Amino acid sequence: RIMDFVRTVLVTGGSGFIGSHLVCSLVTRQPDWRIINLDNLDYCCSPRSLQSIEGRANYTFIRGDVCNSRLVNHIFKTENIDVIFHLAAKTHVESSFESPSSFQRVNVDGTRVLLGAAQQARHQPQRFIYVSTDEVYGASLDEVFDESSPVRPSNPYSATKAAAEHLVRSYWDKYKFPIIITRSNNIYGPRQYTEKVIPRFLSLLQLNKKCTIQGTLPKSRHFLFVSDAISAFLLVLEKGIVGEIYNMGTSCEIPIMQLAKELIRMVANISQKNLSLPLNVLMYRPRVDLRYPIRSEKLQQLGWRAEVSWAEGIRHTVKWYQDNPDFWSDLSEDQEQIRSRLEKAPKNQ
Numbered sequence: 001r002i003m004d005f006v007r008t009v010l011v012t013g014g015s016g017f018i019g020s021h022l023v024c025s026l027v028t029r030q031p032d033w034r035i036i037n038l039d040n041l042d043y044c045c046s047p048r049s050l051q052s053i054e055g056r057a058n059y060t061f062i063r064g065d066v067c068n069s070r071l072v073n074h075i076f077k078t079e080n081i082d083v084i085f086h087l088a089a090k091t092h093v094e095s096s097f098e099s100p101s102s103f104q105r106v107n108v109d110g111t112r113v114l115l116g117a118a119q120q121a122r123h124q125p126q127r128f129i130y131v132s133t134d135e136v137y138g139a140s141l142d143e144v145f146d147e148s149s150p151v152r153p154s155n156p157y158s159a160t161k162a163a164a165e166h167l168v169r170s171y172w173d174k175y176k177f178p179i180i181i182t183r184s185n186n187i188y189g190p191r192q193y194t195e196k197v198i199p200r201f202l203s204l205l206q207l208n209k210k211c212t213i214q215g216t217l218p219k220s221r222h223f224l225f226v227s228d229a230i231s232a233f234l235l236v237l238e239k240g241i242v243g244e245i246y247n248m249g250t251s252c253e254i255p256i257m258q259l260a261k262e263l264i265r266m267v268a269n270i271s272q273k274n275l276s277l278p279l280n281v282l283m284y285r286p287r288v289d290l291r292y293p294i295r296s297e298k299l300q301q302l303g304w305r306a307e308v309s310w311a312e313g314i315r316h317t318v319k320w321y322q323d324n325p326d327f328w329s330d331l332s333e334d335q336e337q338i339r340s341r342l343e344k345a346p347k348n349q
Contacts, residue, residue, distance in 0.1 A: 005034035005058060010081045012066050012114065013088030015039035017192040018131070020049035021226045022085060022233060027053040034058050036079065038072075039088065040065045044193035048327060066110035069117070076121040083237060086114055087131045089161070092195050096157035107160035111167050119177050127237060128168070128179045134222075134249065134292040136162040136183060146295040147183075147245040165245075172243045180240045182233065184248035185294065189226030189313065190320035194328050197221070198314075201260055202321040203328070205267040211260045220255040220291050224248060225313035228306040232299060239302045246302075249294040252310045266318045 007030070014023040014037030026035045035058055039045060053059050064071045066088040075081070089107045090096070096103045111130070118125050137145040138152035153159040171177040188196070194203045201211045232248045240246060254262075296304070308316075321327075 100156035225308035
């Protein structure tokens with residue numbers, strides 16, 4: 001018997017790191033909602049991320065490309081989609097300099113295809129939530145960005161996210177299509193692919209390799225634990241105002257150098273005085289921005305608080321990578337090639 005679901009939610013990129021946490025959360029917390037995951041299973045996705053919900057009656061997986069307008073239009077014709085969380089994107093800054101056209105295709109064209117199909121759907125969606133990034137603000141030396149700060153992306157990745165945001169806003173301006181945009185800090189936690197800084201350091205340490213840090217500047221990042229990000233998405237869905245942008249950030253700013261040292265201590269149990277061992281510092285890295293501090297008062301006024309402390313979040317994350325050392329290791333050959341290229345290439349911290 002087909003259940004009558006009270007709401008149908010489409011998550012694009014639901015097999016990725018953040019997407020899989022969002023999908024699992026929705027499927028388990030909302031058994032009366034139907035959750036559809038559209039994902040093309042790119043190199044940074046693992047089907048294992050969704051193992052816990054695979055058999056659930058309210059979960060459907062569609063393997064496909066968000067740029068495929070025939071497929072996307074078909075989904076909106078045949079399903080009564082009430083809510084869209086659009087997460088499908090290419091996100092690796094370094095790679096965006098190597099292949100900007102693929103970032104343009106997925107991040108901009110994919111958003112355009114999805115918006116067009118959603119806006120023309122016979123069953124009108126109630127919410128289209130576009131998941132963007134704090135990187136659209138560009139680098140900051142001393143200013144803290146709020147939602148009205150100018151957008152000054154400084155790499156092809158953030159430029160495509162900013163372009164997609166403008167597309168999304170245009171549908172609000174022209175059609176009053178019910179969009180909401182979120183811009184978040186670096187999200188971290190279990191199941192994140194090993195090109196991002198925390199899992200990369202952890203996987204290098206597990207292989208007894210050195211952590212490589214580039215640059216002379218005191219580079220730091222603001223980190224948000226994935227469960228706090230998910231609670232922000234769910235809150236924005238219920239209480240967010242259409243047409244608005246919400247920053248999702250924390251005051252937890254960690255210098256990359258300190259991050260590496262903390263992880264080395266946690267993984268290798270090396271005493272303070274011997275800490276020079278697994279660190280490899282390169283003295284230049286012109287492409288990377290200094291820091292991205294953002295204000296999140298707007299989201300906090302809806303009732304959101306980041307609840308997981310850095311100490312708790314990083315401990316939980318390290319433990320997960322120690323307990324699941326092979327999660328990313330049975331990669332296909334093309335993933336292996338990407339991985340070996342990533343290990344050789346200068347990294348995006």
